[in-house]
Amino acid sequence: MKLYEYMAKEYFRKVGIVTPEGRVAASPEEAAAIAREIGRPVAIKSQVLTGGRGKAGGIKFAASPEEARQVAQELLHSQIRGLPVKQVLVEEKLSIDRELYLGFTVDGAARKPLLIASSQGGVNIEEVPEKDLVKHHISITWGLMPFMARSIARRLGLTAGLARQFTDLAVRLYRLFRDMDAELTEINPLVVSGDRLVAADGRLNVDSDALFRHQDIPVTSELTAIEARVKEIGLSYVELGGDIAVMANGAGITMATIDILEQHGGSAMNFLDAGGGASVEPMARALEVLVSTQPKAILINIFGGITRCDDVAKAIIQVKKTQGIPVPLVVRLVGTNEAEGVRLLQAEGIQAFSSMDEAAQRVVALARGEA
Numbered sequence: 001m002k003l004y005e006y007m008a009k010e011y012f013r014k015v016g017i018v019t020p021e022g023r024v025a026a027s028p029e030e031a032a033a034i035a036r037e038i039g040r041p042v043a044i045k046s047q048v049l050t051g052g053r054g055k056a057g058g059i060k061f062a063a064s065p066e067e068a069r070q071v072a073q074e075l076l077h078s079q080i081r082g083l084p085v086k087q088v089l090v091e092e093k094l095s096i097d098r099e100l101y102l103g104f105t106v107d108g109a110a111r112k113p114l115l116i117a118s119s120q121g122g123v124n125i126e127e128v129p130e131k132d133l134v135k136h137h138i139s140i141t142w143g144l145m146p147f148m149a150r151s152i153a154r155r156l157g158l159t160a161g162l163a164r165q166f167t168d169l170a171v172r173l174y175r176l177f178r179d180m181d182a183e184l185t186e187i188n189p190l191v192v193s194g195d196r197l198v199a200a201d202g203r204l205n206v207d208s209d210a211l212f213r214h215q216d217i218p219v220t221s222e223l224t225a226i227e228a229r230v231k232e233i234g235l236s237y238v239e240l241g242g243d244i245a246v247m248a249n250g251a252g253i254t255m256a257t258i259d260i261l262e263q264h265g266g267s268a269m270n271f272l273d274a275g276g277g278a279s280v281e282p283m284a285r286a287l288e289v290l291v292s293t294q295p296k297a298i299l300i301n302i303f304g305g306i307t308r309c310d311d312v313a314k315a316i317i318q319v320k321k322t323q324g325i326p327v328p329l330v331v332r333l334v335g336t337n338e339a340e341g342v343r344l345l346q347a348e349g350i351q352a353f354s355s356m357d358e359a360a361q362r363v364v365a366l367a368r369g370e371a
Contacts, residue, residue, distance in 0.1 A: 001208050001220060004047045006089045008204035011180065015172045017187075019199045022091020031072035032065040034090040041093040044071045048083040049220060054123050056080045061093055082239055084225070094193050094200055100156060101125050102170060103186030103203075104138075104177040113138040113177065115170070119156045121189035144174040165197045181210030226270075226289060233285050235274055242267025244367050245295035247286060249274045249307045257301045260356060266364035269295050274307070283315035288323055297328040297367040301356060304335025313341040317348050328366035332359035 003011075006024040013019055021038055024047065025031040035042045046058035053059050058080040062068035068090060075085050101121035107114040117134040118125065134155050138144050149170040153163035169190075177185045184205040191200040206217060230237035236251070244261055246268045248254040258268040272290065274283055290298055302312045312333065319325060333341045333352045342352045353359040 001206050001211065001217075002049045003204045003206065003217070003220060004049065004087070005045065005202055006047060006087070007218065007220075008185070008202040009089075009199065011176060011204055012173075012187075012199055012202055015176050017169055017172055017176075017199050018196065019202070020091040020094055022089060024087050024089050025072060026076075026087050028069040028073040028076065031088060031090045032069035035062060035068035036065040038090070038092050042068055042090050043093045044068060044075060045089040045091070046075050046078070046080050046085040047087040047089055048080045048085060050081045050083055052123075053080055058085070082226075094191055094198060096189075096191050096193060096200075098192035099189035099200075100192065100197075101128075101186070101188045102166075102173065102190050103184065103188065104174055104182070105184045105186075107137060110137055112140065113174070115144065115152070115174070116186075117152050117156060117170075125188055138174065143178065144171055146171060161195060162192060162197060169197055169199075176204075180204065181207045181213060183207050226293065230272065230286060230289055233282050233289075235272065235282060235286050237273075237286075237289075238271040240268050240270050242269045243296040244363055245269045245272075245290040245293055245298040246301070247272045247274055247283075247290060247298070248301040249303065253301060253303055257299065257356070257360070260360040261299070261364060264360050264364045266360070266367060269293060274302075280311045280315045280318065283312060284318045287315060287319045287325075291319065291323060291325055291327070295327055295367075297330065297363045298325070299330050299332075299359060299363040301332045301359065302335070304333070304338060304341075307335075308337045309333045309335055309341030310337040310344060311341075313344040313352075316350065317344060320348060320350075328363070330359050330363040330366065332356055 009019045023034050025034055041063045044060050044062055046053055060071045062071045072088050075088050078085050099121040101118040103116045105114050115136045115138060118128050118132055120128045120132055134152050146167050149167040150163060153166040158166055173185060182204060184203060186203045187199040189200050191198045227237050227239060244266050246257050248257045251273050254271055254273045261268050272286060274286060302309060331345060331350060331352045334354055345352045
């Protein structure tokens, strides 16, 4: 489970990690009041459970309380990567001399915690070459020892005073990582501001299976409105960035469907796994959701095992008759009760393909307006 930035920083402060002065606000008036208390230029940061907020326009600056109110008004009525902004973090704008990266995660292959650090922190950390990353596995028994952190500080090129701060900070962050049963905790950027190190941003992702040990953690959700709506149906849905809506039965075949669309020059709007045995009603509701997203075309790819092809056909027909399907629809049906499913669709003027490749080619052409 992911925590919002302001929540992660609250835990940082509890273990003695320095963060910028500031608080969270849920209204423009609160943002202005916090900026007035700080008395200096502020950063106003959208609180959404996604990365890349800066590139998406979710982080802005204000030089006065009135400007802070206007910026907060703008952000609180926006969405960042499909997620509505309900709160903003208002905190002092830092003077930045350097940006570093420090994080802890779990290396599943090595079965050990892994420290990752870099002298090149900031918005493009994913693009930092491997050679510029410092990685160090940590013993479960002994944890992160200060001499290890000092060695990493030297590799980052920190001066003596900053190296001492880094050593202390790294040890504290690892203890938080361990004590919170975290899957990931990171500071990006870890800012050098004059003679101090400050956690300018923070992430803390707690293992959901360990939440019973952390009853005080508030429950958060990173689902978009559509993802939450499909979850209520009992199906798995993830928003993507394309224009062809996809529904298939099973995670593997859904991912294969997305891949084959890419192979033919198309792009999936979503990942929707209808599961191995979804009945007519849940599938019809899921298709209604897909229609509501206004894609350029829809591809339904079913390999019937427990899922019966005639049930899929009935769900499609139900939506067509009750709501309508105003965009091109391509269906691929193979497996249990295939012949009956194909017959039902053909009676409604809907062609069903048996080849996944052929269905993908067809829906890409329709999405482009070529067929």
